[in-house]
Amino acid sequence: MKLLVLDGALARCSAAAFVDGVLVAEEVAEGARRQPVDLPPMAQRVARALAGLDAVAVVVGPGGFTGLRAAIALAEGLALGAGARLVGVTTGEALAAALPEELRAGRAVWSVVDTRRGRLVLERLAPGAWQAEAPPEPMAVEDLPLPEGPVAMVGDAAEAAAEALLARGADALLTEARLPLAAAAGRVALERLAGHIPMRDATPLYVEPPAVRRPA
Known part of the structure; x- marks a missing residue:
């Protein structure tokens, strides 16, 4: 099982790769609202540790609108392109x-x-x-x-x-666990892929609508 995991829910983004349940690559970048810039090249680098792709997991929220959309859209595209399963993990x-x-x-x-x-x-x-x-x-x-x-x-x-x-x-x-990490989210995704807990799709959990206003 070759699994790529992405997270951009809060004030950091990260990517991780697992092969048969073992973490083989991980990258983390701190900072809010940088997910659309930092996450795609990070995912590309981490995915080099995988020869193929069986599943993609992504943190679906709760979290910031921009980070969640960037991570979920990237995960959806990668899963579709590889014909891989897509798994959601909450924050x-x-x-x-x-x-x-x-x-x-x-x-x-x-x-x-x-x-x-x-x-x-x-x-x-x-x-x-x-x-x-x-x-x-x-x-x-x-x-x-x-x-x-x-x-x-x-x-x-x-x-x-x-x-x-x-x-x-x-x-x-x-505790010290304040921001999620893709490596930890991957452990939950592996439980879902193994059938130990119910599957979750990649529908974002915004909980409250984004703070935007229509232009005057």
């Missing part, structure tokens, strides 16, 4: 997969992404789970529900969310 799933397995086994994972409009988007995974429990939920930080048990906080709004939950007495552990 929360990718972030959770980057955590140590022993941590995930004992805590639910809450992924919290900043909408840049004074709100956040919450995505929840049960302890040890590879896939999100339900669609992402937009809300204000003060409206975060109290978790039923210990949680590990991930995402670019994790610090504010963890602080709010801790102030209310929750067992909320702030």
Whole structure:
């Protein structure tokens, strides 16, 4: 199985290549809104580690409109050109997969992404789970529900969310997983391709519409 994975959901972009479940190449570039420029050549370089292509995976959000569209459009084109399967991975799933397995086994994972409009988007995974429990939920930080048990906080709004939950007495552990990585997203994609969890397509999860205005 030759798998190429792309991510541009938040303030970085990355690409990774797997052969039979083993990571063989990876590139990462930091910075917001650079995905349309950085991701295509990065994917081309990483794909050189693959002799052929069986599947393409892409992080589908929640995240920024520009980064998601750039990554998904590129993944769709590469999959179509190679006759490969296309697999979607959510931002929360990718972030959770980057955590140590022993941590995930004992805590639910809450992924919290900043909408840049004074709100956040919450995505929840049960302890040890590879896939999100339900669609992402937009809300204000003060409206975060109290978790039923210990949680590990991930995402670019994790610090504010963890602080709010801790102030209310929750067992909320702030982790270093703030931005997704293609290498971690690939672990989720491999679980989907193996049939261990349900498949997901590459439909973007914007949650809220892009902040654009019609011209006057």
